[in-house]
Amino acid sequence: MTSPMPPAAAPLQVATDPGAVPPAPAAPSQGTAGRSPRQIAWQRFRRDRTGVVSGWVVLFFFAAGIAAPLIAKLYGKDPYTTYGQNQPGLLNDFGFPVKPNGGISGSYWFGIEPQLGRDVLTLLLYGIRNSLLIATVTTLLVTVLGIVVGITAGYLGGRIDNLVGRVIDILLAFPSTLFFLAFWPVMISMFVSPEDNTPTWLIVVSLISVMTAFGWAPMARLLRGEVLALREREFVEAAKVTGASPARIIFKELLPNLWTPILIQATLALPMYVTTEAALAFLGVGLQDPTPDWGVMIQRGSQVYQNDITYMLFPGLSMVIFVIAFNLLGDSVRDALDPKIRR
Numbered sequence: 001m002t003s004p005m006p007p008a009a010a011p012l013q014v015a016t017d018p019g020a021v022p023p024a025p026a027a028p029s030q031g032t033a034g035r036s037p038r039q040i041a042w043q044r045f046r047r048d049r050t051g052v053v054s055g056w057v058v059l060f061f062f063a064a065g066i067a068a069p070l071i072a073k074l075y076g077k078d079p080y081t082t083y084g085q086n087q088p089g090l091l092n093d094f095g096f097p098v099k100p101n102g103g104i105s106g107s108y109w110f111g112i113e114p115q116l117g118r119d120v121l122t123l124l125l126y127g128i129r130n131s132l133l134i135a136t137v138t139t140l141l142v143t144v145l146g147i148v149v150g151i152t153a154g155y156l157g158g159r160i161d162n163l164v165g166r167v168i169d170i171l172l173a174f175p176s177t178l179f180f181l182a183f184w185p186v187m188i189s190m191f192v193s194p195e196d197n198t199p200t201w202l203i204v205v206s207l208i209s210v211m212t213a214f215g216w217a218p219m220a221r222l223l224r225g226e227v228l229a230l231r232e233r234e235f236v237e238a239a240k241v242t243g244a245s246p247a248r249i250i251f252k253e254l255l256p257n258l259w260t261p262i263l264i265q266a267t268l269a270l271p272m273y274v275t276t277e278a279a280l281a282f283l284g285v286g287l288q289d290p291t292p293d294w295g296v297m298i299q300r301g302s303q304v305y306q307n308d309i310t311y312m313l314f315p316g317l318s319m320v321i322f323v324i325a326f327n328l329l330g331d332s333v334r335d336a337l338d339p340k341i342r343r
Helices: 037-047 049-066 068-075 120-156 158-173 176-189 200-230 234-241 246-257 259-282 294-304 309-337
Strands: none
Touching: 037 049, 037 309, 049 068, 049 120, 049 309, 068 120, 120 158, 120 200, 120 246, 120 259, 120 294, 120 309, 158 200, 176 200, 176 259, 200 246, 200 259, 234 246, 246 259, 259 294, 259 309, 294 309
């Protein structure tokens, strides 16, 4: 005889208050939730102390170059007056500063230039201004030209891509420095007769034009490869199916995905053009004395460094600091925008 089965337990009833407020959804966790890619990249960059310090150094150099006329006015000197020749007691009989350390004093904070006796501080400020102006304009032009050529060749493909690819290969293999040295006098003689002095603006325009003509190839080659990969992606094919024009596909679909390599390439290109311009001026191709320039000052310092090392120290050290800071800044920007390639 079996015992009767116990009755099944009734399901639990949870009493609910009709007026109760439902619990609020959980707040998103702190971190990258709700942040745009730009905000995430900025947060990564701010955590990189090397990048932040390098950024401040770069900003200092640009601010000093932009404010060079104002600083020179407050300082009471200019880069063209030969103070050592006008004021007795500053240079000795051999044309070198009488005071030690290149003539550094309360009146001349960075000393005076040997032989001519110009103020080194204002020479350096205006040299930073001119060098950064040429390098910045060249970088902008190279970036724009590289974007146009690279995206056009990669998107259109076919014969245009092959033609652009061959041109890029030739430019990358061409010895641009030898071209500058060999054809610079020819280029200048086309606009100015040998008896006349070459205007500074013509030298600047020629430098920017020649460096741009040979400098757009690396940017174009990089973007061409990126576009060749992107144009086969689903979002580009979807845009084509919906009837989007090539211009819309380029500006709305391709270009937003290319800003990271563009920015990285530009940050690495600017210090390269700073050193290129200074090297050309050192070799006598480019800006010439008395126009202030990093390369001109280093060239002048190489002639007198055995008797006055201080004059060469300031332009050489400042250019090294700027180039290193900008390269470190470029590395930090690259790591912030694309942490997958962090070394």
